[in-house]
Amino acid sequence: MIRRSPHCRPVPAIAAAVLCAGVSLAPAQTSPAPAPPATTQSAADNEAAETLAMRKEREGQLKNMPVVHVKSLREVVQFAIEKDDIVVRTTVPPTDICAVVVDGQPTLISVSAQRGDAPPAAQAQEQGSLYQPPFFSVMRHEYPPSGGVAITQINVVVPRVAISKSAEAAGEFRNVDFIQSDDFLEESDDRVRFYVQEHRNDEPVVDLKLSAKNVAELRRKYPAETMRYLEPIFREFGQSGVLFQVSPQAAWQVLGAAITPPADVVKQVEAILVELDADDAKQRDTAARELEQLGQPAALVLMQRDRSKLSEEQQARVETFLAPFKPLSDDEAERMRSDMEFLLTALSAEDPALAARALERLKEVAKQPIAFDVSATGAARAEAIAKLRAQLIPATTRPATTQLTPRSTPPPEAEEPSAPQPATPRPAP
Numbered sequence: 001m002i003r004r005s006p007h008c009r010p011v012p013a014i015a016a017a018v019l020c021a022g023v024s025l026a027p028a029q030t031s032p033a034p035a036p037p038a039t040t041q042s043a044a045d046n047e048a049a050e051t052l053a054m055r056k057e058r059e060g061q062l063k064n065m066p067v068v069h070v071k072s073l074r075e076v077v078q079f080a081i082e083k084d085d086i087v088v089r090t091t092v093p094p095t096d097i098c099a100v101v102v103d104g105q106p107t108l109i110s111v112s113a114q115r116g117d118a119p120p121a122a123q124a125q126e127q128g129s130l131y132q133p134p135f136f137s138v139m140r141h142e143y144p145p146s147g148g149v150a151i152t153q154i155n156v157v158v159p160r161v162a163i164s165k166s167a168e169a170a171g172e173f174r175n176v177d178f179i180q181s182d183d184f185l186e187e188s189d190d191r192v193r194f195y196v197q198e199h200r201n202d203e204p205v206v207d208l209k210l211s212a213k214n215v216a217e218l219r220r221k222y223p224a225e226t227m228r229y230l231e232p233i234f235r236e237f238g239q240s241g242v243l244f245q246v247s248p249q250a251a252w253q254v255l256g257a258a259i260t261p262p263a264d265v266v267k268q269v270e271a272i273l274v275e276l277d278a279d280d281a282k283q284r285d286t287a288a289r290e291l292e293q294l295g296q297p298a299a300l301v302l303m304q305r306d307r308s309k310l311s312e313e314q315q316a317r318v319e320t321f322l323a324p325f326k327p328l329s330d331d332e333a334e335r336m337r338s339d340m341e342f343l344l345t346a347l348s349a350e351d352p353a354l355a356a357r358a359l360e361r362l363k364e365v366a367k368q369p370i371a372f373d374v375s376a377t378g379a380a381r382a383e384a385i386a387k388l389r390a391q392l393i394p395a396t397t398r399p400a401t402t403q404l405t406p407r408s409t410p411p412p413e414a415e416e417p418s419a420p421q422p423a424t425p426r427p428a429p
Contacts, residue, residue: 240382299325
């Protein structure tokens with residue numbers, strides 16, 4: 001279990017080893033420096049010994065389990081947002097519980113999965129393929145070189161999804177819980193709960209109790225909190241940007257107003273507009289297909305063009321073409337042009353031109369120079385965006401001001417269920 005010790009303090013790994021050997025790190029001087037209080041040193045030694053014992057116990061548990069081999073953590077668990085809900089998938093074949101070996105290296109991760117009601121023959125054919133398990137559980141232990149312990153858990157009993165992480169080190173304790181459950185609908189329309197508790201030397205510093213109708217609304221209402229506390233859990237499993245994504249269509253709708261379309265594209269669109277008003281229906285249909293082939297560049301031209309003098313036939317054809325390229329209302333698109341969170345999210349666009357435009361607009365809105373490499377990819381880009389978000393967007397919630405109620409039970413460690421079990425939801429905040 002994770003235990004909180006009010007006496008531990010940050011000790012670098014090398015220094016901790018020296019302290020355990022009874023050697024002082026103080027520089028030479030005429031009068032010896034006072035030794036650390038015995039109680040503090042003893043607490044640090046006890047903490048290190050306790051952490052080592054926990055790690056050995058966890059390693060012993062995993063050695064007794066069957067093993068599943070994967071190439072990356074994305075094969076163990078893959079997250080997605082679909083219809084504004086978190087969806088969890090895996091390639092791990094059905095198992096009561098097994099230890100995870102990634103690219104030939106043992107880990108401190110265990111996984112349980114059930115495939116559901118598919119017939120055995122179909123299940124055999126799908127081995128190694130990505131599927132959505134109705135019952136699923138992952139437990140990951142981490143023991144950083146700097147000390148402490150962190151436990152990440154993912155539990156699914158469809159449609160319920162629970163993601164949590166508890167971490168303790170050097171007198172600091174943090175617990176993060178995300179719960180997506182229809183059970184909450186008995187209390188309100190909010191089916192998502194998000195809790196964060198932090199203590200420092202037994203003093204509460206953060207106590208968040210947030211709720212939303214879905215994860216998309218949670219992200220929209222509390223971008224700083226979800227980026228700081230929830231997004232890092234997805235990054236643990238090699239999946240940056242799960243929460244903070246924006247469709248290219250929406251980004252171009254918001255940012256394209258300031259871009260001058262190429263002259264040759266404008267000429268093509270104007271020629272097609274003439275054909276859209278032809279007397280021959282086949283000619284109009286052909287022109288409509290040509291417009292679709294031009295795609296996004298043509299959409300930018302038409303969104304900027306004055307269409308008030310077009311015929312009803314042209315108007316109808318253009319609106320049909322533009323519908324997929326205008327996921328936002330005009331008012332919402334205008335608002336998003338100055339929405340810092342939207343612009344930060346657009347920095348993750350795969351199209352370099354779109355990311356570059358988002359950066360330019362972000363500088364205008366922030367009214368300050370911003371250093372950002374739009375050519376960066378993967379984790380490097382995600383980390384840079386996270387730093388910018390922390391710098392530019394303050395949290396919308398406040399730290400705790402009263403003592404928190406301690407958890408009634410610590411996070412599980414030694415015993416793991418053979419299959420995920422539904423958990424009793426917390427009371428609504």
